[in-house]
Amino acid sequence: MVDAYEEPGAADGRGGWWYLWWVVARQRRRPWAAAGLGTVWMALLAAQPYMMQRAVDEGLVPGRLGVLAAWSAAMFLAGGLTAWLSILRHRTMTRLRMDAGFRTVKVAVEHAVRLGAALSRRTGAGEVVTVGVGDVKAVSDSLTMVGPGVAALVFYGVVAGLLVTVSAPLALVVLLGLPVVAVVTGPLTRRLQGAESEYRERQAVLTARIGDLAGGLRVLGGLGGRELIADAFRADSRRLREQGYRVGAVASWVQALAVGLPTLFLAVVTWLAARMTAQGTLSIGQLVAVYGYIAVLVGPVSFFVEMAYDLNRGVVAARRVVALLRLEPEPDEGTLPAPDRPAELYDPASGTRVAPGRLTALAAARPADAAAVIDRLGRYGPTDATWGDVRLDAVPLADVRRRVLVADNEADLFAGPLREVVAAGRPPGEAALRRAVFAAAAEDVVRGLPDGLDTAVSGQGRSLSGGQRQRLRLVRALLADPEVLLAVEPTSALDAHTEATVAERLRAARNGRTTLVTSTSPLVLDQADTVVFLAEGKVAATGSHRRLLAEEPAYRALVARDAGDADGRGAAS
Numbered sequence: 001m002v003d004a005y006e007e008p009g010a011a012d013g014r015g016g017w018w019y020l021w022w023v024v025a026r027q028r029r030r031p032w033a034a035a036g037l038g039t040v041w042m043a044l045l046a047a048q049p050y051m052m053q054r055a056v057d058e059g060l061v062p063g064r065l066g067v068l069a070a071w072s073a074a075m076f077l078a079g080g081l082t083a084w085l086s087i088l089r090h091r092t093m094t095r096l097r098m099d100a101g102f103r104t105v106k107v108a109v110e111h112a113v114r115l116g117a118a119l120s121r122r123t124g125a126g127e128v129v130t131v132g133v134g135d136v137k138a139v140s141d142s143l144t145m146v147g148p149g150v151a152a153l154v155f156y157g158v159v160a161g162l163l164v165t166v167s168a169p170l171a172l173v174v175l176l177g178l179p180v181v182a183v184v185t186g187p188l189t190r191r192l193q194g195a196e197s198e199y200r201e202r203q204a205v206l207t208a209r210i211g212d213l214a215g216g217l218r219v220l221g222g223l224g225g226r227e228l229i230a231d232a233f234r235a236d237s238r239r240l241r242e243q244g245y246r247v248g249a250v251a252s253w254v255q256a257l258a259v260g261l262p263t264l265f266l267a268v269v270t271w272l273a274a275r276m277t278a279q280g281t282l283s284i285g286q287l288v289a290v291y292g293y294i295a296v297l298v299g300p301v302s303f304f305v306e307m308a309y310d311l312n313r314g315v316v317a318a319r320r321v322v323a324l325l326r327l328e329p330e331p332d333e334g335t336l337p338a339p340d341r342p343a344e345l346y347d348p349a350s351g352t353r354v355a356p357g358r359l360t361a362l363a364a365a366r367p368a369d370a371a372a373v374i375d376r377l378g379r380y381g382p383t384d385a386t387w388g389d390v391r392l393d394a395v396p397l398a399d400v401r402r403r404v405l406v407a408d409n410e411a412d413l414f415a416g417p418l419r420e421v422v423a424a425g426r427p428p429g430e431a432a433l434r435r436a437v438f439a440a441a442a443e444d445v446v447r448g449l450p451d452g453l454d455t456a457v458s459g460q461g462r463s464l465s466g467g468q469r470q471r472l473r474l475v476r477a478l479l480a481d482p483e484v485l486l487a488v489e490p491t492s493a494l495d496a497h498t499e500a501t502v503a504e505r506l507r508a509a510r511n512g513r514t515t516l517v518t519s520t521s522p523l524v525l526d527q528a529d530t531v532v533f534l535a536e537g538k539v540a541a542t543g544s545h546r547r548l549l550a551e552e553p554a555y556r557a558l559v560a561r562d563a564g565d566a567d568g569r570g571a572a573s
Contacts, residue, residue: 008106013325016318023100023139024146030096031146037089038151042300044082046158049292051075057285093147101140104321108132115329117380122327131324135317142314145307152300152307159293166286167276173269174297180265199243254309265301266294330381332397336390342483342514343388345377351539352377352532354484354516359507361528361545362518365558367489369537370518374486377516378406405482409489411473413461418446419453421461422476432479439509440474441501466493474502484514491524503527522559533558 012022024031051074059068108131112119119128156174163171273290276282282290342356350373354360364370376383377392379400385392392400414421419433428436433453437443445468449455461469470493477485490506491499503524506517517524525531525545533541533548533555541552548555 008103008110011107011322011325013322016315016322019318019322020139020142020314023103024143026103027096027099030092030099034089034092034096034147035150037085037092038147039154041082041085041089042151042155042296043158044078044085045296046155046162046293047078048075048082049289049296050162051078052292053285053289055285056288057283089147093144096146097140097143100143101136104136104139105132108136108321108324111325111327115327118330119327123324128324131320135320138313138317139321142310142317144310148303149307152303155300156297159297163290163293166290167273167282170269170272170276170290173272199240199247251309255306261301263298266298270294330397334394334396334399336394338395338399338403339388339390345385345387345392345484345514345516347373347376347383347385349373349376349384350534350537352534353542354514355530356514357512358514358529359510359527360516361525361531362516362534363520363525363531363555363558364518364534364537365554366534366537367518369534371488372537373534374406374488374516374518378404378486380406403482404484404486405477405480407473407477407485407487407490409470409473409487409492411476413457413459413469413472415457415459417454418449418457418472421457422472422479424476424480426480428479432481435509436475436478439478439502439505440471441498441505442468442471442475445471467495467498470494471498471502474506478506478509481513485510485516487515487517489518491519491521496523499523520558525559 009022009026012018051071055068055071055075058064059071061067108128112128115122160171160174163174270291273282273287273294277284277287344356345354346352350369352362352373354377362370362373364373375381376385379385379392379397383392387395387400422428422433422436437446445464446452457463461472464472470490474487474490477487477490491502494502499521500523503521504527506515507527517528519525522545528545530542531545531548532539533552535554541548541555543551545559549559
């Protein structure tokens with residue numbers, strides 16, 4: 001099985017079939033072991049009717065009790081060996097499927113990390129969730145054909161060969177039966193593939209909508225949009241259900257044929273064998289053997305139909321995994337060295353300048369304008385920004401990410417102990433952790449949790465209030481201690497008292513470090529060394545908060561409006 005720390009390898013992204021072949025080929029000896037064990041297991045199943053024939057023809061004769069006992073003992077030993085091989089086969093196939101599932105999860109997660117911020121712009125959250133929840137299992141289930149599939153083909157040939165020793169016409173009927181089954185079920189499996197693909201797409205849409213609802217239910221309720229979104233969800237859910245019925249209709253036919261066709265086909269063979277026995281062409285022992293072969297063949301022939309069903313679902317799932325793996329990260333053509341000391345960040349599109357070692361605040365009437373400036377200065381999209389004398393996009397992206405941190409107020413919070421959630425993979429010292437918690441005024445959040453910093457937090461911090469989540473995001477950003485911190489609305493969900501405390505402590509914690517915060521709160525703006533006022537996406541004025549209040553009517557109106565809004569905040573903190 002793939003090790004948790006082992007490289008999964010470079011996935012074959014040429015298509016669904018190629019991907020399935022890759023997850024098999026990466027396991028080296030295990031597929032061969034699964035096929036070998038399955039083949040021997042089924043061969044022993046085929047040997048039971050043969051030994052029964054010999055026992056009947058040679059042992060049920062007066063004076064041949066020893067022969068009967070010998071064949072009975074052989075059948076007993078073969079049965080025990082068959083049971084043991086069945087256990088080994090099942091264990092091997094379980095490892096084979098689990099390896100494929102874990103390997104797919106690893107390549108998908110690693111690629112998602114490689115895409116970084118580009119992931120949300122290239123595909124929806126629902127698509128990624130659907131790949132992780134449903135497609136991974138479909139890929140692993142389709143690998144059943146590697147063991148039992150190969151074994152069934154070999155077994156089918158072995159039984160046909162054994163039937164030749166009994167009756168050539170019966171062997172011919174058996175050999176022709178499988179192509180007939182394929183012809184009948186082939187169109188259904190192709191139709192199933194198309195229906196399954198559409199179902200998966202609709203499932204991704206609905207999953208994304210569920211995520212949006214879960215993340216923004218309070219906001220939707222406040223804006224009066226809850227019913228509108230609920231109506232859209234019900235419509236998407238109805239369409240998914242209808243498509244599910246279509247998939248189920250085709251799948252039910254496939255599964256019915258998987259049981260009915262083999263039984264019908266093998267009933268014909270049994271009837272022919274009985275007729276031949278009645279005519280004296282076959283002996284009683286041979287009839288017993290033919291009946292045994294036919295009984296054992298029901299499983300493999302049914303499996304061929306089910307294998308086609310699983311393979312079609314697996315190919316559909318593999319194509320979706322490949323579609324995710326084909327997404328390319330933002331191009332990184334940077335080759336120039338980053339400034340060797342703190343330097344000014346400048347965004348020519350807006351005219352915003354962020355002085356090194358200073359706390360700068362960005363106030364904009366439209367929050368989207370401020371967010372766009374942050375994206376350009378943080379290099380989360382096309383940018384003409386400069387860092388010192390160097391264009392930001394000319395610096396290797398890894399260097400930018402190492403020194404410049406964008407702290408979004410809606411950034412993800414992962415599930416786990418709070419200590420690990422805010423550490424973000426970098427184990428902090430207790431002193432640094434306490435300083436970050438203090439700077440974000442999050443001491444009461446930690447005290448209110450049952451086990452303090454060791455308390456398990458749910459995904460996205462859903463067990464916490466909006467203000468608590470916001471302060472924990474700030475703790476995480478401060479704990480990273482980046483050279484440049486670009487924080488988007490770090491106090492927007494806090495009451496006035498908590499916001500004033502955070503603003504004062506943030507200034508002290510980032511003293512001498514380059515910091516840019518977007519805000520229209522006078523409590524935050526008053527702590528900034530420089531306030532940049534944006535109007536229509538361009539710098540309209542720059543200066544201290546108090547000077548802009550006195551000299552810029554538009555700025556005064558914006559800040560006064562936010563001050564009024566702040567009076568109503570409090571419960572979310």
